[in-house]
Amino acid sequence: NADIWVWLQLAARFDPAAAETLYYALGPAGPLYLGLGGLAVGLAWWRRRPPLGPTLLALVVAVALALELRWLGEQLFFRAPPAVQEAENPVPTYWQERWPVGTSFPDRHALVAAALAGVVAGGWRALALPAQVVAAAAAVTPLYFGVAWVSDALAAYILGNLAALGAWYAVAQFVPSAAAAVPGPLAASAALPDSAHSGTWAAYLPESAFRAS
Numbered sequence: 001n002a003d004i005w006v007w008l009q010l011a012a013r014f015d016p017a018a019a020e021t022l023y024y025a026l027g028p029a030g031p032l033y034l035g036l037g038g039l040a041v042g043l044a045w046w047r048r049r050p051p052l053g054p055t056l057l058a059l060v061v062a063v064a065l066a067l068e069l070r071w072l073g074e075q076l077f078f079r080a081p082p083a084v085q086e087a088e089n090p091v092p093t094y095w096q097e098r099w100p101v102g103t104s105f106p107d108r109h110a111l112v113a114a115a116l117a118g119v120v121a122g123g124w125r126a127l128a129l130p131a132q133v134v135a136a137a138a139a140v141t142p143l144y145f146g147v148a149w150v151s152d153a154l155a156a157y158i159l160g161n162l163a164a165l166g167a168w169y170a171v172a173q174f175v176p177s178a179a180a181a182v183p184g185p186l187a188a189s190a191a192l193p194d195s196a197h198s199g200t201w202a203a204y205l206p207e208s209a210f211r212a213s
Helices: 002-011 016-025 031-047 052-076 093-098 108-123 125-144 150-174 176-181 185-191 207-212
Strands: none
Touching: 002 125, 002 150, 016 031, 016 093, 016 125, 031 052, 031 108, 031 125, 052 108, 052 150, 108 125, 108 150, 125 150
């Protein structure tokens, strides 16, 4: 019922002029992906922490995991999106052709946007909130076009962030200089005695993490 109610609220307000702006600003046209990915690459090149190499690897792994989750969802939990399932669809055929629909769960666009935003948030905590706000707005955009249900877009947003977290963690196992980008409970290991950090990725956490603990 929540899925249908949210879709009806957005569908009733569909405007082709606004759709054009949303499609290029927050949709799958490409600028959103290039913006988030370029932000991560640019910051890594400029600030060198995390280094550029690990950041590029984290981006690739995060997007690959997101697309794999999309494929698994499509194979195991196929669900028709509103544009297909609902007979009275106010979205014009032109837009349905520009943004092809497949399965609603999990939404590909929300997955990739959240994965890219998660990489930015993991590498530069000061940008975590802005990046997540952009990703959340991108996750809402498919709802406006009838490409995904709200529950599926929310699930995709969460899965995309988990893919980014997993990507940073995986990269940190092989590239110690990227370990500082991995947020979460593992940072608590910094509270152990100095000798306990020897040979672990926690030894590469910034000194501020030890002082904070």
